[in-house]
Amino acid sequence: MFDIYNDFKEKERIVKLVSLISEELRDRNRKIKIMEICGGHTHSIMKYGLNKMLKDSVDFIHGPGCPVCIMPIARIDIAIYLSRLENVILATYGDMMRVPGSKSSLIKERGNGSDVRMIYSPIDIIKLAKDNENKKIIFYAIGFETTTPMTAALIEQAEIEGIKNIYFYINHVLVPPPIEAILDSCDSEIDGFIGPGHVSVITGTEIYKNIADKYKKPVVISGFEPFDMLMSILMIAKQINGGFSKIEIGYKRAVEEKGNKKAQDLIDKYFEVRDNFEWRGLGYIPKSALRLKDKFKHIDAENLFDGYISKNLNNNNQYNNKIIENEICKCGEILKGKLKPNECPLFNKLCTPENPVGACMVSQEGACAAYYKYYN
Secondary structure: OOOOOOHHHOHHHHHHHHHHHHHHOOOOOOOEEEEEOOHHHHHHHHHOOHHHHOOOOEEEEEOOOOOOOOOOHHHHHHHHHHHOOOOEEEEEEHHHHHOOOOOOOHHHHHHOOOEEEEEOOOOHHHHHHHHOOOOEEEEEEEEOOOOHHHHHHHHHHHHHHOOOOEEEEEEEEOOHHHHHHHHHOOOOOOOEEEEOHHHHHHHOOHHHHHHHHOOOOOEEEOOOOHHHHHHHHHHHHHHHHHOOOOEEEOOOOOOOOOOOHHHHHHHHHHEEEOOEEEEOOOEEEEOOEEEEOHHHHHHEHHHHOHHHHHHHHHHOOOOOOOOOOOOOOOHHHHHOOOOOHHHOOOEOOOEOOOOOOOHHHHOOOOHHHHHHHHOO
């Protein structure tokens, strides 16, 4: 039985796994390209130096696994507009406060007088609503399948307690569609995927079926310790060399094949799949995000304030996706796996965590933030 605090980092085990991976890939004429889908995995790769340990055999491609990073400017601007409404408190997670919109950010709006609050958990919204019964509390909800059940639980709790002043600006996104969009691009050279651990705890493995069956790419769900990561890479390497592709769980102490049924049911109770959603760097991807079901339109901020939002987008000449990204910032290319963070001309120069130009540097899960912290 492994000691969760020590054995997953034990030097002898790590050295042995690196040797096994190198031996497995010894006869290949090029490095294999593995994309990690989770921002937490990007940080593990950089923190433990896995990219250096495997520099001769594996090229790590950083995917769109950071929910803050993939949020397009238009969606951030909408949150900014909502924060300017009278008698509104807009609440969201800390990373979203600093992500730049087209002309401002939520933290700047707070400095200009808007009531913008940082929360640590969606349940914080309950207390905020009770303490401010005369105000509308708008929750700017973001995240992959991992955090969606928490938003659903908040809606359920508000219903149970009869709280009527909580509204939702939903930006929950799904893992598989952007990965399939990347694989559909003609220049994709990805050989396999490290599947996200926390997402898979909720969803199980079925959501990756297309990636393995249709696109013939190995998917191995991994934990976050160096042993977890290296074992998953070895499993991917064996699939590639064996000429087959399937979904495997390399994080069995946390992930089950069917996932968390209770969390899935809670999501299904309140949410349905959107027809389309814009991703930073990837554009509009069909069926890649969630929205509240029609029966919950009365708490949907986008529905309630649609006219106000459209008017502001039009006034800012940004309607119909006319927003201009910073052309020098390469966050979009990094999210597509086309560039590494240190290949952006702004990295560690004009763009730092203290003065972020792009979302990939703002978020603690962003690839640029990981490189800034660990790369040398």
